[in-house]
Amino acid sequence: NVAIGISAVGYLAGFFPWLSSTPIATTIGVIGLLWLTTVANFGGPGVTGKIGSVTVWGVILPVGLLSVLGWFWFKPDTFAAAWNPSGMSLGEGMSSSIALTLWAFLGMESAAQNSSAVENPKRDVPLACMFGTLGAGVIYVLSTTVIQGIVPNADLAESTGPFALAFAHMFNPTIGTIVMALAVLACLGSLLGWQFTIAMTAKSAADERMFPAFFSKVNNMGAPLAGMLVMGVVQTVLALSTISPSLSEQFGVLVNLAVVTNVIPYIIALSALPLMMQHGGVAKGKYRVNVAVAVVAMLYSTFAIYASGKDAVMGGTVVMAIGFVIWGFIASRFAPGKPGAVQA
Structure with a gap:
């Protein structure tokens, strides 16, 4: 979220140059x-959803x-001329780009957090994750390729x-x-949605007694107020602790940190997949395919941690x-025999 805030400040600097004049000014803008x-x-959620439905067009x-007309x-x-300007080898290029690539896809699993509001979550949530990821990948490749030309x-x-700059x-x-104004709108909308998602994640953890109980409290509008305030403080500290000479450097630091802290839970989840399939009675053929994919994903995730620095x-x-x-x-x-042990 702090990295998204930096992106928003980067676009806002086109209107208010002082935001990128010094690291302190940038950090103040991000925290704001x-x-x-x-x-x-x-x-x-009602207000967040309405705002998000507008800002997404940004x-x-x-x-x-750009992806269609830019060609x-x-x-x-x-x-x-833009292809590998630093003269890196293939391995060096992969290492330097893997963190940013993974960061672009972080949150694809958040569709599962709203599964209770989906009519057929068993079918629709996996499809949303798969097609959403593939669609985003296509757009990323097209837009970043054309802009470099x-x-x-x-x-x-x-x-x-x-x-x-490309449209200019x-x-x-x-x-x-x-x-630039549309980009600011989009970044703010994305940040708005992620702030709510993170607070709701903390609330879900508190509901399962994995977080302190105050994270479960919501206001009259259904917003997890305590969680939002705590997350705001944590993000403020993170923004202050990663102050860098330039926007791009601070963005890079936060992206690498975000990748490491998110990939570790991915690896843990992947390690649980074989056991889950055994308990679910998955057919042998499907089991082997899923295990093979999980092994590749774990190797990729481990390399991503290494490449993050x-x-x-x-x-x-x-x-x-x-x-x-x-x-x-x-x-x-969550000791055996206590309420909540099974759910945990």
Whole structure:
């Protein structure tokens, strides 16, 4: 969420240059957006959903149009010049990009969190995850490929609003400014939704007695107020602790940390898959295929942790250690024979 806030500040800097003038100014802007979207969620899921249904067009319109129309401005020479400008080997290139690639897909599993509101969750939730991931992948590849053939790599590297810059190259600066405003809208909408999702995740954990009980409390509008406030404080501390000389550097630090802290639960979930399939009586053929896919996914996830760098691994280790300490205090709640043990 802090990384999304940095993206929003990057686009806002096109309107308010002082936001990117110093690391302190950038951090103040990020913290301000984090708390703005936190407070906006106090109105509950109804308000969040209505705002999100509007802000989502801020990303659909420019990215969709760029992916389709941008090819008319695509220049092979510009794209070729942007291909591996640092002269990295294939392995080095994969290592440097894997964290950002995974970060782009983080949250694909969040569809399962709303399964109670789906008519046929057993069928629709897996389909939403699969097709949503595939669709996003296609859009990512198209948009990032075409933009590198429109805008010179050096300009992209220095820009805090690459999509706006692309439209400015395609049309004129006014169109670029409009796209920049849409991007700000999209980032704010995304941040708004994620703030609510994180608070609801904490509430779900509290409902299962894995988090303190106050995370379960909601206001009259159905918003988990306590969870939102706690998450806001944590995000503020994270924004302050990752202050970097530039937007891109701070974004990179947060992306790497986010990948490590999210991939570890993925690996744990993958390790539980064989046992779940055994208890579910999955056919041998399907069992073998799923295990093979799980092994590949675990290897990929492990490599992603390595590629994220020692600082991110250290930060992830600290987060995991804190989690173990907390678990030590609440593990007795789930001892065999006690209520909640089966659900846990």
